[in-house]
Amino acid sequence: MFKWKKLGRIFNPTDYKEKSWVQEFSQAPSVLIFDKFIRVYFSCRPLPDKNGQYVSYSAYIDLNRNNLFEIIKISKKPVLELGGQGTFDEFGTYPISVIKNGKEIWAYYGGWTRCESVPFNVAIGMAVSHDNGVTFHRLGSGPILSYDPDEPFILSGPKIRIFNGLWYLWYIAGKKWIENKGKPEPVYKIHMASSNDGINWIKQGKDLIKDKVEENECQASPDVIFYKEKYHMFFCYRYSLNYRNKEKGYRIGYAYSDDLVNWVRDDIKAGIDVSNEGWDSEMISYPHVFELDKKIYMFYLGNQVGRFGFGLAQLESYNP
Amino acid sequence: MKWKKLGKIFDPTKYKLSNNCFEFAQSPQTLIFDDFVRIYFSSREKDKNGKYLSNISFIDIDKNFKKILSISNHTVIELGSLGCFDEHGIFPLNIVKDKTKILGYIGGWNRKISVSVDTSIGLAISTDSGLTFQRIGTGPVLTSSLYEPFLIGDPFVANYGNEYHMWYIYGTKWINHSLETEPQRIYKIGHATSKDGISWLKEGKQLITDKLNLDECQAHPTVICFNKIYHMLFCYRQQADFRTNRNRGYRLGYAFSKDLRNWTRDDNVVGIDVSKNDWDSNMLCYPHMFRCDGKIYLLYNGNEFGRFGFGLAVLEN
Numbered sequence: 001m002f003k004w005k006k007l008g009r010i011f012n013p014t015d016y017k018e019k020s021w022v023q024e025f026s027q028a029p030s031v032l033i034f035d036k037f038i039r040v041y042f043s044c045r046p047l048p049d050k051n052g053q054y055v056s057y058s059a060y061i062d063l064n065r066n067n068l069f070e071i072i073k074i075s076k077k078p079v080l081e082l083g084g085q086g087t088f089d090e091f092g093t094y095p096i097s098v099i100k101n102g103k104e105i106w107a108y109y110g111g112w113t114r115c116e117s118v119p120f121n122v123a124i125g126m127a128v129s130h131d132n133g134v135t136f137h138r139l140g141s142g143p144i145l146s147y148d149p150d151e152p153f154i155l156s157g158p159k160i161r162i163f164n165g166l167w168y169l170w171y172i173a174g175k176k177w178i179e180n181k182g183k184p185e186p187v188y189k190i191h192m193a194s195s196n197d198g199i200n201w202i203k204q205g206k207d208l209i210k211d212k213v214e215e216n217e218c219q220a221s222p223d224v225i226f227y228k229e230k231y232h233m234f235f236c237y238r239y240s241l242n243y244r245n246k247e248k249g250y251r252i253g254y255a256y257s258d259d260l261v262n263w264v265r266d267d268i269k270a271g272i273d274v275s276n277e278g279w280d281s282e283m284i285s286y287p288h289v290f291e292l293d294k295k296i297y298m299f300y301l302g303n304q305v306g307r308f309g310f311g312l313a314q315l316e317s318y319n320p
Numbered sequence: 321m322k323w324k325k326l327g328k329i330f331d332p333t334k335y336k337l338s339n340n341c342f343e344f345a346q347s348p349q350t351l352i353f354d355d356f357v358r359i360y361f362s363s364r365e366k367d368k369n370g371k372y373l374s375n376i377s378f379i380d381i382d383k384n385f386k387k388i389l390s391i392s393n394h395t396v397i398e399l400g401s402l403g404c405f406d407e408h409g410i411f412p413l414n415i416v417k418d419k420t421k422i423l424g425y426i427g428g429w430n431r432k433i434s435v436s437v438d439t440s441i442g443l444a445i446s447t448d449s450g451l452t453f454q455r456i457g458t459g460p461v462l463t464s465s466l467y468e469p470f471l472i473g474d475p476f477v478a479n480y481g482n483e484y485h486m487w488y489i490y491g492t493k494w495i496n497h498s499l500e501t502e503p504q505r506i507y508k509i510g511h512a513t514s515k516d517g518i519s520w521l522k523e524g525k526q527l528i529t530d531k532l533n534l535d536e537c538q539a540h541p542t543v544i545c546f547n548k549i550y551h552m553l554f555c556y557r558q559q560a561d562f563r564t565n566r567n568r569g570y571r572l573g574y575a576f577s578k579d580l581r582n583w584t585r586d587d588n589v590v591g592i593d594v595s596k597n598d599w600d601s602n603m604l605c606y607p608h609m610f611r612c613d614g615k616i617y618l619l620y621n622g623n624e625f626g627r628f629g630f631g632l633a634v635l636e637n
Contacts, residue, residue, distance in 0.1 A: 118402060140465075142465050148461065152405065174403070184402060
């Protein structure tokens with residue numbers, strides 16, 4: 001059982017209206033740790049276009065390592081341009097997950113395109129930074145992880161890790177689109193791939209986490225950390241339809257594994273839930289768990305999937 | 321090569337087609353039986369918004385290619401489900417006889433917003449002699465990757481040396497051209513290999529050099545082996561103003577290889593060109609070579625990308 005103490009909201013994008021590309025939303029926080037500060041990547045959106053459609057970018061804030069409530073820097077611009085005409089990431093780069101690889105920082109992200117019969121599709125792209133993660137450049141204009149017979153669409157939410165010298169990518173894979181009276185909604189599950197080099201990936205090709213609330217449960221943000229001799233996954237899940245509310249919206253789930261392949265879901269041990277009131281009273285989602293100076297923290301999103309920012313919790317206790 | 325044209329052998333507007341299709345018989349693909357030849361093709365219906373959906377039909381024709389014995393009146397393969405790569409059309413369905421099964425490689429089309437379409441290649445299997453095909457999964461077997469970002473299509477699969485080879489096309493860019501109102505796609509011919517026909521390894525290079533210019537569009541490769549040389553036909557065109565302008569539309573090109581890796585383009589020996597004034601006077605496209613009773617034949621489409629059918633030629637030498 002994990003027990004988390006909520007420390008409060010760290011960043012509210014609606015406080016920073018002077019930056020046109022970060023008007024609303026700061027989603028899917030992901031951390032890169034430096035000597036004096038931690039860099040928290042997140043995804044954000046300008047105001048929607050005249051058709052009400054958003055594009056999404058990824059950016060970062062730097063937090064004082066000794067006081068995570070002190071924002072010492074906000075990125076001047078998004079870390080990655082949108083993709084070119086007709087490419088998989090023309091309309092969004094969200095979410096993003098980063099990792100140090102020698103002197104470079106490698107980023108994996110969900111690239112968004114728009115379709116006619118369904119609103120969007122997503123595939124996973126990769127980009128490299130040579131300036132400590134301030135700007136990233138694509139290796140090629142296509143995705144690094146794309147569709148196959150059993151993963152027909154919506155490959156998104158990548159989380160990159162290296163364990164025991166092997167690269168792991170946890171991500172979500174679309175299973176089907178539900179018609180939903182002309183407003184299709186996707187169903188997606190948590191999958192995993194592994195790699196020797198971070199570029200060529202072998203998919204495991206199966207659903208990792210059992211469904212809980214319904215067969216069409218949507219699972220996202222599979223965030224894995226090794227702690228106390230076990231692999232722990234925090235993720236979020238929700239109902240497939242009518243989920244923009246407290247009852248059917250996102251909650252944080254939990255699973256553990258000894259071998260990174262077989263996972264046992266046990267949400268009771270997640271140890272974090274919505275608050276009675278405030279910015280995270282209706283939903284909590286997109287957990288990112290990391291270790292900093294011998295403490296374990298979790299960034300997570302609150303109401304409306306991060307429209308009003310992300311907050312921080314600290315691990316108080318853990319009993320396997 | 322020298323091809324003798326035998327004329328148009330099928331006009332879709334003269335038959336009742338399944339799936340409410342009414343025009344087009346594109347990308348003819350063969351399955352050879354003992355006493356007839358089955359020719360699959362892509363025909364088109366219009367959906368409720370007036371947009372085209374390509375569906376697969378076939379004819380069975382005698383081995384003299386003079387008498388059409390039957391035409392499919394059922395759904396050979398369903399279009400893909402909501403949101404899938406082949407939701408809005410199958411074009412082509414490339415057929416491979418494989419021991420006990422018949423494989424159908426799907427050129428699947430789905431519509432997009434900023435550009436008109438994307439495509440990927442899927443796999444379906446027939447266990448009833450090619451009457452119907454069922455997908456191995458709802459997603460593709462060959463699709464976009466780091467250096468082939470979109471428009472993976474036009475599969476042509478053959479088995480050489482215990483290995484499956486696929487020739488296909490991949491998009492390199494979408495361009496905005498002064499002669500066009502919408503973005504136009506550029507694509508080139510690529511090659512992949514596989515041990516099982518399902519998991520493919522892309523070679524990752526443009527196989528055929530450009531002739532017209534860097535934005536030449538190359539499509540629909542078809543490969544056959546004779547005299548210990550692999551021969552490829554394909555079609556190519558200018559990137560814009562190619563639909564009605566005879567001088568910029570599709571022509572057939574040719575390349576050869578001794579090792580299935582290195583190809584030499586030599587369009588001078590393709591041995592077939594547009595006619596002066598006939599069904600194939602403005603363009604030649606979507607070639608498909610096959611063997612039948614010791615002869616080598618070529619199916620192809622003519623004017624308007626095959627709106628009014630396909631024709632046949634036979635290799636003379």
